[in-house]
Amino acid sequence: MRYFEDFEVGEVSECGPHVVTREEILAFAKQFDPQPFHVDDEAARQSIFGGIIASGWHTAAICHRLVVEGLLGKAASMGSPGVDELRWLKPVRPGDALSVRVELLEKQPSRSKADRGSFKFRFQVSNQKGEVVMTEIANALFARRPPA
């Protein structure tokens, strides 16, 4: 288990890949983002995207899953107060393989609570062609190592 103390500013993790299927894209979009370019082949073909694309919220959720598997699941994560500068830069299409590059930008012990500290990460999601499809700045709370 990695605690707040065990992370160094500048460290980089690579998470993934995950191949996004057409079925996943449609299932997510029907539940959370039923706009025509996410759920309707013909409407999507005629849209500015030229075919079905994943909801941006689906891409963000997949990114989070990959970071939980690759980083947060092995660390003393206490949740997140929020995200800044979430950017959807390129469409995600059926069959795309997404990977996440995580860089720790800043760490700061809590001033009011001795048991935790906060991190600021940059997440960068790329597809199989190396194109960056999404970026975000993620804030996260981590537990400090308990006294021995």
Next chain:
Amino acid sequence: MRYFEDFEVGEVSECGPHVVTREEILAFAKQFDPQPFHVDDEAARQSIFGGIIASGWHTAAICHRLVVEGLLGKAASMGSPGVDELRWLKPVRPGDALSVRVELLEKQPSRSKADRGSFKFRFQVSNQKGEVVMTEIANALFARRPPA
């Protein structure tokens, strides 16, 4: 169908409510955010949250669904370049009823593309007690009304 021209800065829409079930919370978390405080009752009880809470990405996805139903689905939405200042302010728990207040903060015709313009919205998600659980600034592209 509402186009870019049909929206006025300052206009407010109310979307929802949607009652978040325990089953939904677990299903989303198992797929996208399998951290103990989202999927494991006992671990969640012992966490700082005191019980199972929804993934913040689940809350964001539900917010988006409510805005698609209440606003975007009846308008010439062309997708979103991104979101700023996404903040998870309070936990969302099983049985919570979420509603979204949408305020149009800014609108701007595109300088390079005559067929569209951009909006900046503030989304504010509240629960049944009136507590604000999530906020975000959402950027969106909308089509301009086609020439008659």
